Amino acid sequence: MQTREHWSTRFGVILAVAGSAVGLGNFLRFPSQVCQHGGGAFMIPYFISFLVLGIPLCWIEWTLGRYGGRYSHGSLPGIFDAVVQRPWAKYLGVLGLFVPLVIFFYYTYIESWCLAYSVFSLLGTYAKARTPDEMGAFLRSFQGLASNGFFSSAGVAYGFFLMTFIVNIVVIYKGLARGIEFLCKVAMPVLLAGGVLLMARIIMLDTPDSNQVDLNVSNAFGFMWNPTFSVLASPRVWLAAAGQIFFTLSVGLGAIMTYASYLREHDDVVLSSTTAASMNELFEVVIGGSIVIPAAYMFFGPEGALATAKQGAFNIGFVTMPVIMNRIPYGDIFGFYWFFLLFLAGITSSISLMQPMISFLEDEFGWSRHKAAVALGIVCFVITHACIFGLGAGVLDEFDFWGGTLVITLCAFVEVLVFLVYVGVPRGWAELHRGGDIRLPGGLKYVLYVTPFYLGAIIVCWAVMDWLPWILKPFGIGLTLSFARQWPWVHWSVAPGEIQAAILWTRAGLLGLLIGLAALVHIAWRRARVRKEAL
Amino acid sequence: MMLSGWLFLIVSWALIISLCTLCVIKVLLTQRANIHAPLEIDTGDLPESGTPEQ
Numbered sequence: 001m002q003t004r005e006h007w008s009t010r011f012g013v014i015l016a017v018a019g020s021a022v023g024l025g026n027f028l029r030f031p032s033q034v035c036q037h038g039g040g041a042f043m044i045p046y047f048i049s050f051l052v053l054g055i056p057l058c059w060i061e062w063t064l065g066r067y068g069g070r071y072s073h074g075s076l077p078g079i080f081d082a083v084v085q086r087p088w089a090k091y092l093g094v095l096g097l098f099v100p101l102v103i104f105f106y107y108t109y110i111e112s113w114c115l116a117y118s119v120f121s122l123l124g125t126y127a128k129a130r131t132p133d134e135m136g137a138f139l140r141s142f143q144g145l146a147s148n149g150f151f152s153s154a155g156v157a158y159g160f161f162l163m164t165f166i167v168n169i170v171v172i173y174k175g176l177a178r179g180i181e182f183l184c185k186v187a188m189p190v191l192l193a194g195g196v197l198l199m200a201r202i203i204m205l206d207t208p209d210s211n212q213v214d215l216n217v218s219n220a221f222g223f224m225w226n227p228t229f230s231v232l233a234s235p236r237v238w239l240a241a242a243g244q245i246f247f248t249l250s251v252g253l254g255a256i257m258t259y260a261s262y263l264r265e266h267d268d269v270v271l272s273s274t275t276a277a278s279m280n281e282l283f284e285v286v287i288g289g290s291i292v293i294p295a296a297y298m299f300f301g302p303e304g305a306l307a308t309a310k311q312g313a314f315n316i317g318f319v320t321m322p323v324i325m326n327r328i329p330y331g332d333i334f335g336f337y338w339f340f341l342l343f344l345a346g347i348t349s350s351i352s353l354m355q356p357m358i359s360f361l362e363d364e365f366g367w368s369r370h371k372a373a374v375a376l377g378i379v380c381f382v383i384t385h386a387c388i389f390g391l392g393a394g395v396l397d398e399f400d401f402w403g404g405t406l407v408i409t410l411c412a413f414v415e416v417l418v419f420l421v422y423v424g425v426p427r428g429w430a431e432l433h434r435g436g437d438i439r440l441p442g443g444l445k446y447v448l449y450v451t452p453f454y455l456g457a458i459i460v461c462w463a464v465m466d467w468l469p470w471i472l473k474p475f476g477i478g479l480t481l482s483f484a485r486q487w488p489w490v491h492w493s494v495a496p497g498e499i500q501a502a503i504l505w506t507r508a509g510l511l512g513l514l515i516g517l518a519a520l521v522h523i524a525w526r527r528a529r530v531r532k533e534a535l
Numbered sequence: 536m537m538l539s540g541w542l543f544l545i546v547s548w549a550l551i552i553s554l555c556t557l558c559v560i561k562v563l564l565t566q567r568a569n570i571h572a573p574l575e576i577d578t579g580d581l582p583e584s585g586t587p588e589q
Contacts, residue, residue: 014552048548056569222536226543256561271565275558280583 004072004363006262012181013116018279019184021250022191026284027187027342028313029245031293035224035309037240043285044230045241049454050281053242057251057276060419062269064433065421074359075262076254076411077521084422090326090416090525094517096254096359097409101517102403103253103292103512106387106396112164113318116142116157121335124140126322131163132300132308135319139409144530145392161388164347165381171351172358173373174453176262180351187344188279193342195287199453201334202295208327215301218524220294223302235461239428240456247404248284249277252412253348253351256392258359266435274438283345291314291338297322317342351529354380364524371410383513386506393502402510409459417450425449464490 007013034042037116068079077095080089129135129150140146144154151157164286225241231237250256296316297305310321325335348493354376387396419428429445449534469479478495 014562041548043543047547153581218536221544222540226537226540228541268565271558271561273556275562278551278555278558282555285551287550356559438561 004069004074004262005369005516006183006264008177009181010267010272012177012185013263014276014279015184016180016187016248016348017256017272017276018283018354019188020253020255020259020352021248021276021280021349023248023250023345023349024114024313024342025244025248026288027195027291027345028288028317030248030284030288030408031224032309032316033240033244035293035306037237038228039223040227041227041229041232042237042241045238046245049242049245049433050239051276051278052447052454054245054249054251054460055274055277056448057246057416058249058256058273059270059432060415060428061251061256062260062273062446062452064415064419064423065257066263066265066269067431069261069263070265072363074258074363075356076257076415077360077524078363079257080418081510081525082507083418089418092414094409094514095414096522097360097517097521098292098514099403099408100253100353100356101256101380101513102399102407105351105384105403106399107346107350107353107356108165108168108313108380109161109384109387109396111343111350112157112161113142114343114346115164116160117322118336118339118343119160121325121332121339124332127326127332129331130323130326132319132323135323138322139318141331143391145260157389161384164385165377168347168350168354169373171347172354172377173370175369179492180355181534182347183351184295184335190346191283191344192287194337194344195283195291198334198337198341199287201328202291205298205328206298217294217298217372220297220305221290223297223305224289224293228370237465239458239461240392242454243462246409246412246455246458247278250349250352250455252408252415253353254411254495258356259352262357267473268411268435268437270440271438272303273274287508291431292321294319294443299324299327319389337455359525364521364528386509390502390506394500395502396505398503399510401443403505404465405462409455409462413452413455413459416455419519420452452513464478471501473497474500474507 001174005255006088007016008166016497065074065082066073068082071078071081071082073082075093077090077093079096080093083089113515117126126135126138129138137146137148138150139149141148142154142157144151144157170182173179174182177374204218205217207213209215246252256273260285263269293309295307300308300320308316311319321338322335324336325331328334354373357376358369358372361367361376367375387399390396423431425448426447428448431437464481469481476497478497479492480495481490484491
């Protein structure tokens, strides 16, 4: 068996995990969630979720990952097999291969938009689009969804996708220390410096319209942070906070486990995991919270900023921000910084999405990294085309729902259950502190008992309110569900809709991928058994 | 911006920045202690280790 790779420095692994967590959501999703859900009051459920859900999940993933690495397993099938020691456990681990792969298929395409827009900023390509409507038309034209004079086809978008994809594969190909670690050591400080620079630019902005002196920086931050305590009675706000924490820390992906598997047996995980999580929070709350929504408030007023927040992360990033950049002095330079910052945040995340599958092919099939990177690169390149050319039909959204929303949450839940049942909190706590550079207060151990209930409750709420309607929609069933205070506690209404064949085919494809990955796991373990018997 | 808004902003930022700073300082300080000494390999070419290599 070939020797497994290791991180060259301890700070390298911390930056790699923080880079995996810091993504587009830190800069786009977080501020929109805060201003939609009670401003500063949102931080109460946010910090509670961080303590009860986010940090425990990080500890569990780092601990399980390092444990699996001791047995030369870096992906979830092998880690579950080593921990649970039952034949079925490795098949449960297929979720940890499925989720990062599916997200990678569409994430690189979105990442390439950031690279494209950073170049457009310098060249002044989107300078003609002065209003949000015009910028929306520019984006649709760039994506090949509309022909309105900005672009003749999606060829430019495809070119930037090719560049982004090649960069990703090259980094993965170069290996753990020379590829991933090197990139994160360069990208994360640049990301921090760029973020602080943009934040400073927003804070120093003058009131854009001298007739509307209320639209100033102080009120802009007030719009974001003034608390509305009444919203805390709404379960929606608590769900939003838990969702934000869950998705921002990159848990449930399998990426943290894979990264931790390259640690040595007595390397610290307790301090490293807490450092990586706190770095992610720094990028999200301090930097991410100080750019988009304050700027949107100053240029579009409170109604415009709220409407922007409700339109979702992509509109904030690719419609609102370019319009603002068009209106500020040196906007072309700051626009370049903004989109390049998003690109760096994206690439440090996307490379971590490939690593679990690379590790699986290396550890379980004995492939070299180069062979695994090339083979996986070809498969990913082919499947990503479904997202590129099926964007208008909703294929990308479907990938995001199954990979980035539903299965990721179930995968995290399974990880917690495996940790609690087959490792146990006392042994798990001791394993977490093996070689640890800090000792956590013993009381925090009991939080690990609360985490599965907290996550389980969130899963039930999401399943009823969001997932079920989404699953039924392409079958022509328009279901609306909401919670009520009286029996039967759930209100629903059903309306007929159109059957969406493209979405159903996409689901069939994703199911095929899941079955294919399970078959690979089966083959890998059968080959290992045959090898063992031959010895 | 209201006083309560300032309060939430300052407390949130202070919590995160102090946690992150403390962790990074601790990592940097312990990193020095974690540097391992070079392995002591007996090459067999010294007089006290036995017969010198031919």
